[in-house]
Amino acid sequence: MSSVTVFLPGPLRQKVGNQPVLTVSGCTVREVIDALDSAYPGLRFQLCYESGELRPFVNIFLRRENIRYLQGLDTPVAPGEQVHIFPSVAGG
């Protein structure tokens, strides 16, 4: 299982002891989210609906690309890669 670095936005850091960066394992974005939720229960619900779909105003970037334009939550993540999570610039 590959180890990846996840950068969290401010509103999510409260759930993880105010850490801006976490290291977890996962071969896809979905597995990375699963790993985040295992370590910090409730994080998945903040990123995804109960149905598993990514929330509309949550953006996840891999290699500077929004995963929505890659393979969504099934986008592969290579060992050592960086995953960035951002809220959308919504409202203006």
Place this chain on the structure above:
Amino acid sequence: MAEQHHYAPGTTVLALGTKRGLFLMTSRDREHWDIHPTALAGHRIFYAMLDQRAGCRLFAADNGDFFGNFIRYSDDWGQTWQEPKSGIQFPQDGGLSLKNIWVIEPGRLDAPETVYAGVDPASLWVSRDRGETWEPNEALLHHPTRERWEPGAGGLCLHTIVADRSNPDRMWIGISAVGCLRTDDGGQSWVFANKNTRAGFLPDIYPEFGQCIHRLVQHPTSPDVLYQQNHCGIYKSTNAGQDWIDIQQNLPSEFGFPIALDPHHPDTVYTIVEDPEGRHNFGTQFTVYRTMDGGASWEPRTKGLPEGEQVKLGVLRHGMCTDSHDPGGVYVGTNTGQLFGSQDGGDTWNLLADFLPSIYSVTATVLS
């Protein structure tokens, strides 16, 4: 460091849920008010209420812009907040996803640990441990008509919960564009309670369900008497919702959202009706309407309320409430951030706060 607040018994506390934050207002005499921001600054708070049946716990329905929807509670007047250990989330394989939490209501006085919540998609949630863990009411979640429920403009939201004070097995709920439902067996089954209420936007204007109820209140001493403001009318029931009587009478519109009742004078009811197109006051005068005879007639109450060509105020379904003083206080929050209050049953009004974010809800508690 968070400011510590201590309020004397008799203090009136208003909880204002707004588009951008939760605010508390407090007063000893209901003339002079202090306003207190909370740590939920900037949060989208559909509803908040202070539950003082077992301690003094403030609940908030926090519908975030980005990262989900949460019930939160505070035991220090909003300075710090907790999330439930097991909050409102649908099963992952059930096909439903939480869109908004609309309302949180305390249960009955003899069950001080019980709290209810209503959400979109329409479902009733129950906590029996003061909000720490939540579970859905299964009978409503699997109601046989559910597949035919259609959302209103605000979604398929369960926005009103009335737990009968006189009967622990009876409860009413209101769901937009579905109507009123009642349980008589403690939530094991639900029946529609919409007879004689209109759905003017449907081919059959008197369907079994599909009516767009906006708000429902129960008479404090006659438990079979209910009042509802609906998309298509204002109604009274004298038989627990078996059927409804149109009490629009001389009101200038059938359309409105809030309705509130004076707990000491239960034939006194307040409503605000609106221009259904603009969803604000008719004409140039912002008006609260009051009946003192159980809906036989309505009086416009305007003294102290704004008038002018520019006055276009809307009030959402949870934007009006009464307090438990006698004579009673009435509070109205607008979608343009004004809070009006009356301490004489609506005869005269004062602007208690202005320049707030759009007000979604106002609840009043007199500290015991």
